[in-house]
Amino acid sequence: MLRRLPVALLVLFACHTTARPPDGxxxxxxxxxxxxxxxxxxxIGAGDRVVGRTQWCDYPPAAVQVxxxxxxxxxxxxxxxxKKPDLVVLYNAGPNVTAAKQLERIGIRTVxxxxxxxxDVAPAARTLGRLTGFEPQADSLAHAMxxxxxxxxxxxxxxxxFVVWDNPPIVIGRxxxxxxxxxxxGASNVFHDVSAPSAQxxxxxxxxxxxxxxxxxxxxxxxxxxxxxxxxxxxRAVREGHFLLLRGSLFGRPSPRSGEAIxxxxxxxxx
Amino acid sequence: MKWTLLIVLSVAALIASVMLGPAAVPLADLLHSDIVxxxxxxxxxxxxxxxxxxGVAGAGLxxxxxxxxxxxxxxxxxxxxxxGAVLAIALHLPGPWALPLAAFAGALAALALxxxxxxxxxxxLDPRILLLGGxxxxxxxxxxxxxxxxxxxxxxxxxxxxxxxxxxxxxSWDAVLLIAVxxxxxxxxxxxxxxxxxxxxxxxxxxxxxxxDVEAVKRRVYLAASLLTAAAVAVSGVIGFVxxxxxxxxxxxxxxxxxxxxxxxxxxxxxxxxxxxTLARMVVAPRELPVGVVTALIGVPVFAFLxxxxxxx
Numbered sequence: 024m025l026r027r028l029p030v031a032l033l034v035l036f037a038c039h040t041t042a043r044p045p046d047g048x049x050x051x052x053x054x055x056x057x058x059x060x061x062x063x064x065x066x067i068g069a070g071d072r073v074v075g076r077t078q079w080c081d082y083p084p085a086a087v088q089v090x091x092x093x094x095x096x097x098x099x100x101x102x103x104x105x106k107k108p109d110l111v112v113l114y115n116a117g118p119n120v121t122a123a124k125q126l127e128r129i130g131i132r133t134v135x136x137x138x139x140x141x142x143d144v145a146p147a148a149r150t151l152g153r154l155t156g157f158e159p160q161a162d163s164l165a166h167a168m169x170x171x172x173x174x175x176x177x178x179x180x181x182x183x184x185f186v187v188w189d190n191p192p193i194v195i196g197r198x199x200x201x202x203x204x205x206x207x208x209g210a211s212n213v214f215h216d217v218s219a220p221s222a223q224x225x226x227x228x229x230x231x232x233x234x235x236x237x238x239x240x241x242x243x244x245x246x247x248x249x250x251x252x253x254x255x256x257x258x259r260a261v262r263e264g265h266f267l268l269l270r271g272s273l274f275g276r277p278s279p280r281s282g283e284a285i286x287x288x289x290x291x292x293x294x
Numbered sequence: 295m296k297w298t299l300l301i302v303l304s305v306a307a308l309i310a311s312v313m314l315g316p317a318a319v320p321l322a323d324l325l326h327s328d329i330v331x332x333x334x335x336x337x338x339x340x341x342x343x344x345x346x347x348x349g350v351a352g353a354g355l356x357x358x359x360x361x362x363x364x365x366x367x368x369x370x371x372x373x374x375x376x377x378g379a380v381l382a383i384a385l386h387l388p389g390p391w392a393l394p395l396a397a398f399a400g401a402l403a404a405l406a407l408x409x410x411x412x413x414x415x416x417x418x419l420d421p422r423i424l425l426l427g428g429x430x431x432x433x434x435x436x437x438x439x440x441x442x443x444x445x446x447x448x449x450x451x452x453x454x455x456x457x458x459x460x461x462x463x464x465x466s467w468d469a470v471l472l473i474a475v476x477x478x479x480x481x482x483x484x485x486x487x488x489x490x491x492x493x494x495x496x497x498x499x500x501x502x503x504x505x506x507d508v509e510a511v512k513r514r515v516y517l518a519a520s521l522l523t524a525a526a527v528a529v530s531g532v533i534g535f536v537x538x539x540x541x542x543x544x545x546x547x548x549x550x551x552x553x554x555x556x557x558x559x560x561x562x563x564x565x566x567x568x569x570x571x572t573l574a575r576m577v578v579a580p581r582e583l584p585v586g587v588v589t590a591l592i593g594v595p596v597f598a599f600l601x602x603x604x605x606x607x
Binding site: 188189190191192193214216217219222223224225226227228230231232248249251252253254256257 | 315316317318328329332333334336388389390393456457461463464465466467468575579580581582583584
């Protein structure tokens with residue numbers, strides 16, 4: 024989801040789910056337009072029915088074998104239609120609502136599903152299970168996700184700030200999935216008071232709130248470039264090199280692997 | 295009296311932007327606090343220098359093209375800087391200064407292209423062609439930028455736009471030092487052209503009868519104003535309204551004589567941006583507003599008020 028944040032700043036989201044009751048037989052040719060949906064479809068056993076994915080869908084490894092229909096932001100309607108799908112699964116956001124209408128117009132069934140937070144995974148799994156006929160598997164995944172949500176939150180033992188961009192500094196607030204991950208892993212986000220998923224803040228606020236860790240999504244495993252910038256060295260965690268480098272594929276989106284993400288997050292904090 | 299007020303306002307703006315911020319720093323610790331020394335002081339000084347530079351660049355360009363809508367970014371510089379910034383990210387140029395340097399280079403490239411277009415009719419720089427060329431080059435650069443952003447893979451590319459509209463978040467002593475060394479040269483060039491700029495307002499032909507070397511003045515003013523703007527964009531992105539509104543406010547109060555107008559535009563622009571940035575940091579704390587929003591919200595009502603008084607008088 025995090026890749027979409029800057030766009031999320033620009034786009035007014037439509038905030039309703041238009042999942043309709045399934046009409047007709049289970050879907051056999053599915054185009055999945057969000058990495059989280061692709062992961063769920065593979066997790067419930069419907070992976071061999073996925074005939075199209077986005078270029079960001081990188082898990083499970085078998086999903087990479089499925090042909091990509093591009094960035095999907097917004098989706099290329101003709102590239103999607105060329106896969107001759109009988110179901111297109113879209114993330115419920117402004118430009119996708121229009122795309123779904125266009126696909127419906129050429130007779131392709133679509134479903135728009137919310138996928139912003141941990142608690143969105145279970146309902147998404149149930150919806151996709153119903154549409155594909157893999158209901159028992161979907162239910163057991165949904166139960167597993169519900170158990171994670173029901174676990175008591177550990178008492179925070181450390182603090183962190185998620186920095187998604189350095190100039191201007193943009194941090195993660197309470198509305199984001201990453202804030203939930205941190206809470207479940209036992210760290211408190213120093214910007215938990217910001218209700219939005221992400222927000223521009225001033226550097227001195229980060230200095231004043233003095234997080235023990237700076238968390239960044241990073242696939243390279245090296246500290247971010249801003250670590251070397253002079254003004255950022257006013258932040259104690261930056262000076263001390265306390266970076267939590269989180270792989271985007273595992274940590275950046277709600278998915279069936281969220282439980283694993285929480286476990287690895289805890290392990291990173293315990294180092 | 296007017297000068298005293300402006301100088302008091304400028305000093306007050308600087309003091310306020312060092313004293314006030316979203317982080318509570320007790321008055322007694324003000325001079326020992328890292329937040330004040332490493333973050334607020336460079337940011338306040340950078341805001342003042344950038345705002346002042348934009349004010350002067352705007353005043354100079356408005357006189358040069360004899361168009362009240364002229365703005366330091368109108369002549370293709372923001373488009374060029376944006377293209378430079380996006381290229382730096384797309385090509386993964388390393389180092390903390392890659393982005394600002396690439397933006398500066400992009401702005402210079404746009405500047406050179408517009409300048410060359412301005413000379414298209416011969417040796418004389420045509421202000422109308424400068425304006426049209428600037429808009430065209432800006433649009434062209436913006437189109438290439440959008441194409442790169444929509445075709446390239448790098449997810450962080452979208453953030454290039456955030457950087458471009460970023461304001462003063464990246465302020466550091468390095469940036470202050472850079473501008474403090476660089477800006478005085480084009481500023482002095484513009485100030486030295488104050489008298490010929492007054493004459494230019496009468497039209498190019500009368501100005502040359504009155505002894506101004508019109509062609510040389512036009513080139514000097516265009517290059518100096520653009521070089522100022524290119525440096526401003528490199529350290530703080532595209533900050534709107536300062537370069538458009540401040541020269542008009544200064545002109546309404548100080549008249550059309552550039553010897554007074556340019557220093558007034560410098561102090562006014564500096565004070566406006568320092569105040570706007572302080573408000574941007576504070577009003578929605580812990581969040582921060584883009585500073586361009588605040589410069590417009592303050593600058594435009596002041597401008598409207600003065601315009602009203604001026605047209606009634």
